[in-house]
Amino acid sequence: MADIKGKNVLVTGGAGFIGSHLCDGLLAKGASKVVCVDNFFLGKMENLEEALTHDNFVLYRDDARNFGVLQAIMEKEEIEVVFNMATIALNYSFFNPFDAYMVNVEIANTLLELLKVGAYKTLIHTSSSEAYGTAQYSPMDENHPTDPTTPYAAGKAAADLMVHSFYKVLGLDISIVRPFNNYGPRQNAQGSLAAIIPATARRIKEGGMPMVEGDGEQTRDFIYVEDTVRGLILAYEKEESRGKIINLGSGKDISINSLLQGICDYMHYDGEWEHRPARTSDVRNLCADSKRAKELLGFEPEIDFTQGIKKTLDWYMG
Numbered sequence: 001m002a003d004i005k006g007k008n009v010l011v012t013g014g015a016g017f018i019g020s021h022l023c024d025g026l027l028a029k030g031a032s033k034v035v036c037v038d039n040f041f042l043g044k045m046e047n048l049e050e051a052l053t054h055d056n057f058v059l060y061r062d063d064a065r066n067f068g069v070l071q072a073i074m075e076k077e078e079i080e081v082v083f084n085m086a087t088i089a090l091n092y093s094f095f096n097p098f099d100a101y102m103v104n105v106e107i108a109n110t111l112l113e114l115l116k117v118g119a120y121k122t123l124i125h126t127s128s129s130e131a132y133g134t135a136q137y138s139p140m141d142e143n144h145p146t147d148p149t150t151p152y153a154a155g156k157a158a159a160d161l162m163v164h165s166f167y168k169v170l171g172l173d174i175s176i177v178r179p180f181n182n183y184g185p186r187q188n189a190q191g192s193l194a195a196i197i198p199a200t201a202r203r204i205k206e207g208g209m210p211m212v213e214g215d216g217e218q219t220r221d222f223i224y225v226e227d228t229v230r231g232l233i234l235a236y237e238k239e240e241s242r243g244k245i246i247n248l249g250s251g252k253d254i255s256i257n258s259l260l261q262g263i264c265d266y267m268h269y270d271g272e273w274e275h276r277p278a279r280t281s282d283v284r285n286l287c288a289d290s291k292r293a294k295e296l297l298g299f300e301p302e303i304d305f306t307q308g309i310k311k312t313l314d315w316y317m318g
């Protein structure tokens, strides 16, 4: 068993939603140094308020695709472990499909080349349930076929294949974690790349109405961000995870209609909903089989949806 305590850790995308919670989690678990590399495409300084109170937190505003930049940072900060969290949100696929795909592949490529030359020791790579596409059976285990429906998801699936092939060919120290839909404080609420929970809360708060795309009966498996962070750190610590893809989900699917109704109830909103046509390429159903996470990591989510959504909405409304 490895111990994150005492390690120098680099988090790509550490100023984003999950990445910033991961930085906080790593600092709380006693990492010697936590180094965030984020180009602030969607990252925010306010996400790092807690992390920046620690002397052993270091922030670089830089591009994780850049081999030379990352190599210099790794050498200077004596990095041992990398958590790859950087990406550009799924909805970017609709504006700039090429870059939505390439960013995932290029960052993984850079990190693998650096691992290969010994710039650091262990890569915990983050995939996404979107790599599976719509559930062909449910719950979805890690042997479920990958059939991505967006360039973002295709980039995640391609990066996973590349990461796994480097593990097989070179025996590098790598685990791949595949989270399902995350929610919690700090998720992006603004603009065309906003996530559904904060976007809905913001619309209602500003006097607007919730918006549903398609019939709203599409389902997702929601996992609270602090559970995901615990799973990511366990993936480093439990070396049984090396060379494996591991789902992190709740094993429960919730329809978008139920999700929106829950937000409306919490916010005492009983007005109309705006209905828009279904998004092209929207995944219909996602639900995780979490047996592998339990077996290899001893991981089970601790925060159920009722608790998690309350914590989340309290934060957004606070």
Ligand SMILES: NC(=O)c1ccc[n+]([C@@H]2O[C@H](COP(=O)([O-])OP(=O)(O)OC[C@H]3O[C@@H](n4cnc5c(N)ncnc54)[C@H](O)[C@@H]3O)[C@@H](O)[C@H]2O)c1
Pocket (backbone or CB within 6 Å): 012, 013, 014, 015, 016, 017, 018, 019, 037, 038, 039, 040, 041, 042, 043, 044, 062, 063, 064, 065, 084, 085, 086, 087, 088, 089, 103, 107, 126, 127, 128, 129, 130, 156, 178, 179, 180, 181, 182, 183, 188
């Ligand atoms: N949020 C979810 O529901 C979810 C579900 C499954 C998997 N994931 C995965 O988890 C990871 C984190 O997702 P998130 O929701 O926190 O996304 P996010 O958009 O909030 O964070 C991603 C961060 O990466 C940064 N970034 C983008 N391009 C970069 C680059 N070239 N160099 C450096 N930084 C760059 C952004 O500025 C942002 O801060 C991603 O790999 C994502 O695919 C997320």
